[in-house]
Amino acid sequence: MDAIKLNEEFGDLFAYNLSVNFQNKVTEIYYGEYITENAPPIKKMIFENVVWQEFSEFDFVNIFNVIEIENSFEEFFNSHLCYFNRMKNYIAEDKMNAMKMPNLFYYTFRQTSGFTCFIITKTALRIEFL
Secondary structure (H helix, E strand, O other): OOHHHHHHHHOOOEEEEEEEEOOOOEEEEEEEOOOOOOOOOOEEEEEEOEEEEEEEOOOOOOEEEEEEEEOOHHHHHHHOHHHHHHHOOOOOHHHHHHHOOOOOEEEEEEEEEOOEEEEEEOOOOEEEEO
16 A cells, blocks of 8 residues: 555544564554544554564654655665664664665654654555454
8 A cells, every 4th residue: 555545544543552563573553533432443554574663752642644655775764864873873783784675665654743653564564444
């Protein structure tokens, strides 16, 4: 699914939950229309075969705005230059090389409010309607 369709499908929804399974290298983000006790999530993004991910700036209200999808490590690296400069002493060489492998998917989330993140995967993300 391309970024335009993802943005149409998830735009302005609230991120309810973030689930990370380190053993299986799967990350799931659940979304819904309202955050109340009686309003369950209605959709989720599923990222499998995760190579690298970074999450920051969590808040009580996390509203999805847009997702950007880059096709190459060079594009992705340039759009996250501050992050890579800050982390250059902490990311092992083998992990950095894994991020440069061909045919990876590079996802960057820009939120209206709340957490920001990026996820690099070996397979395209999947969407599930709950």
